Amino acid sequence: MAIPTVSSKPSGAAQSAQVGLFGLPVIVAALGYFVDIYDLLLFGIVRVPSLKDLGLTPDQISTVGANIINWQMGGLLLGGILWGVIGDKRGRLSVLFGSIITYSIANIACGFVKDVTFMDPSMYYALMRFVAGIGLAGELGAGITLVSEVLPKEKRAIGTSLVAGIGLFGAVVAYFTVKLFDWQMAFFVVAD
DSSP states (O other): OOOOOOOSSOOHHHHHTTOOTTSHHHHHHHHHHHHHHHHHHHHHHHHHHHHHHTTOOHHHHHHHHHHHHHHHHHHHHHHHHHHHHHHHHHOHHHHHHHHHHHHHHHHHHHHTGGGOOSSOHHHHHHHHHHHHHHHHHHHHHHHHHHHHHHSOGGGHHHHHHHHHHHHHHHHHHHHHHHHHSOHHHHHHHHHO
16 A cells, blocks of 8 residues: 655646746746836827828828727727737736737837838827737736746735836836837837
């Protein structure tokens, strides 16, 4: 008859619970959410100057600006579903990095909207904000879920609050970035 023994090595769940409050998943999620908030608010901040630079009239700025925001929100909706499914199949960390890469590329493209000649620049702008929306939708869901999965139960509330708190500073940085640089540079800053 075999006698059950207790292993001295922690199980997979216990190993993941050993991740500290300032471990890589928490830091990546917090910085990702920081950029998320920066980017979510950025178009609202640069909408008028960027659309003026495209040569739009004040009436067009209002209509086209609303259209672009609608495209971005559609991207957020689609991205939330898409990244959620991918996160369940491939893992939260891959979604975290995949979504960050997606919105970074889209933001670089937004910075070049004035130079677009192969299609209507305002339509291009809307499409790039749609792609940015898809990317933005994945980061927070994957980041918060990942943090909740890797932190011990007693640190989860603090960890997710840390992610959210650092993320909110993205709004402040977005405002000052636009004050210090032009709207195109603000898109390049968020892509880094």
